Amino acid sequence: GDFKAEPFKIKAVEPIQLIPRREREEAIQKVGYNLFSLNSDQVYIDLLTDSGTGAMSDRQWAGLMQGDESYAGSDNYQKLVAVVQELFDYEYTIPAHQGRGAEQVLFPLLAGKGQYGISNMHFDTTKAHVELAGAKAVDMFTENAVETGKYHPFKGNLDVEKAEEFIQEKGTEKIAFIIMTITCNSAGGQPVSLENIKNTKLLADRYDIPLLLDAARFAENAYFIKQREEGYQDKTIKTIVKEMFSYAEAFTLSAKKDAIANIGGLIGIKDDEKLYKRARSRSVPLEGFPTYGGLAGRDMEAIARGLREVIQLEYLDYRIGQVKYLGDNLREAGIPIQYPVGGHAVFVDAGKMAPHIPHNQFPGQALGVELYKEAGVRGVEVGTLLLGRDPDTGENLQAPLELLRLAIPRRVYTDNHLDVVTEGMKRVRDKADQLSGLKFTYEPEVLRHFTAKFEPV
Numbered sequence: 001g002d003f004k005a006e007p008f009k010i011k012a013v014e015p016i017q018l019i020p021r022r023e024r025e026e027a028i029q030k031v032g033y034n035l036f037s038l039n040s041d042q043v044y045i046d047l048l049t050d051s052g053t054g055a056m057s058d059r060q061w062a063g064l065m066q067g068d069e070s071y072a073g074s075d076n077y078q079k080l081v082a083v084v085q086e087l088f089d090y091e092y093t094i095p096a097h098q099g100r101g102a103e104q105v106l107f108p109l110l111a112g113k114g115q116y117g118i119s120n121m122h123f124d125t126t127k128a129h130v131e132l133a134g135a136k137a138v139d140m141f142t143e144n145a146v147e148t149g150k151y152h153p154f155k156g157n158l159d160v161e162k163a164e165e166f167i168q169e170k171g172t173e174k175i176a177f178i179i180m181t182i183t184c185n186s187a188g189g190q191p192v193s194l195e196n197i198k199n200t201k202l203l204a205d206r207y208d209i210p211l212l213l214d215a216a217r218f219a220e221n222a223y224f225i226k227q228r229e230e231g232y233q234d235k236t237i238k239t240i241v242k243e244m245f246s247y248a249e250a251f252t253l254s255a256k257k258d259a260i261a262n263i264g265g266l267i268g269i270k271d272d273e274k275l276y277k278r279a280r281s282r283s284v285p286l287e288g289f290p291t292y293g294g295l296a297g298r299d300m301e302a303i304a305r306g307l308r309e310v311i312q313l314e315y316l317d318y319r320i321g322q323v324k325y326l327g328d329n330l331r332e333a334g335i336p337i338q339y340p341v342g343g344h345a346v347f348v349d350a351g352k353m354a355p356h357i358p359h360n361q362f363p364g365q366a367l368g369v370e371l372y373k374e375a376g377v378r379g380v381e382v383g384t385l386l387l388g389r390d391p392d393t394g395e396n397l398q399a400p401l402e403l404l405r406l407a408i409p410r411r412v413y414t415d416n417h418l419d420v421v422t423e424g425m426k427r428v429r430d431k432a433d434q435l436s437g438l439k440f441t442y443e444p445e446v447l448r449h450f451t452a453k454f455e456p457v
């Protein structure tokens with residue numbers, strides 16, 4: 001339409017507050033400079049994650065009252081199966097408690113010791129589950145992903161040539177699967193084009209390798225295809241989504257993102273009944289039972305309804321328009337970001353903003369701590385800290401980009417809140433060259449960024 005206002009009006013609100021600067025400085029120091037360790041009431045504007053933090057609609061809330069808590073065969077489960085069939089044209093659905101729940105059930109059925117998982121970019125928890133299955137996660141992003149200041153419509157693409165060389169080098173029996181992360185979180189929530197998905201499918205078929213989707217932000221990916229890919233401008237989001245999923249044979253999906261639910265995950269299997277039965281039986285010890293997957297019936301209802309809401313064009317126009325609003329304002333202020341912005345967050349190029357901080361002193365984390373001190377805004381590092389260590393050598397892996405992610409929860413904040421973020425980032429920029437890096441005082445063994453402790457270098 002010709003107006004830009006939110007496609008909703010607000011019915012319930014939750015008070016937020018900005019605690020005094022002194023208290024913010026004490027709080028972050030007390031928790032060892034790990035933003036995850038702050039209490040929510042110490043945070044003014046929380047951009048830690050878009051995962052599970054969205055606002056549900058009144059229809060989703062109404063659905064909670066129709067939770068069928070039958071242990072087996074819940075009506076909400078049937079609704080979930082029906083939505084997956086309708087939107088993705090996948091026969092089988094197994095719910096899980098969240099994305100990681102889906103990964104822990106599916107991946108060990110496809111990947112094993114000494115094998116490789118290939119992806120455009122595995123996000124942290126997906127990489128962890130490929131490794132827990134005994135395999136090695138290998139990222140095959142394109143050069144466009146690392147040139148943050150340079151425009152490219154599909155920075156999330158997989159480098160098909162690079163992947164083919166790798167497959168030939170290792171031999172196809174060593175490749176467990178190719179998993180396409182849509183959108184590509186670690187590259188900056190960047191989309192993958194349908195052409196790239198098709199070419200990846202051709203590669204997978206040539207070597208008889210399963211192609212999976214990590215579909216956490218599938219609707220945002222579809223939106224960018226509609227906006228930017230030749231021949232898709234006049235297609236509906238629903239049509240684009242169906243085509244995207246048609247090239248894969250299974251997906252894992254965190255419902256905490258593009259199902260706009262507070263918890264939940266899904267395994268979708270297109271038509272491989274044998275794989276479905278194996279995953280279904282594995283879900284019993286790991287996720288409880290195949291018709292509830294670690295969730296209450298009411299949660300499955302919220303997910304079923306959210307999946308329908310997220311593909312509405314008015315919603316996506318607003319949602320991605322808001323991310324672009326923040327990105328444009330930061331760029332105008334001369335703050336380097338991954339450009340163009342992704343679908344769920346603005347990723348500040350911390351490596352560019354604080355070039356004096358080496359990658360292993362975590363510039364993204366240093367900027368994130370400063371932004372919290374300046375404005376009570378909580379972001380998250382997506383760089384060397386998040387990437388972790390090489391499972392074989394134990395060496396710190398250097399990330400291709402050192403980013404500070406400012407993730408925008410769905411339907412939660414207004415542009416006024418984002419203006420505070422821009423102002424806070426300007427103050428951080430003005431003192432960026434005085435910032436020091438951080439070093440561990442405590443480093444956990446796996447997914448270290450969630451619970452690590454630091455001190456300034």
Ligand SMILES: Cc1ncc(COP(=O)(O)O)c(/C=N/[C@@H](Cc2ccccc2)C(=O)O)c1O
Nearest residue numbers: 049050051098099100123125185214216254256
């Ligand atoms: C592409 C993709 N695939 C799978 C999952 C796992 O899904 P789940 O197990 O979390 O449901 C995720 C989770 N992404 C969260 C994780 C996170 C990171 C930092 C702070 C808080 C949370 C995020 O990006 O924010 C994902 O992005």
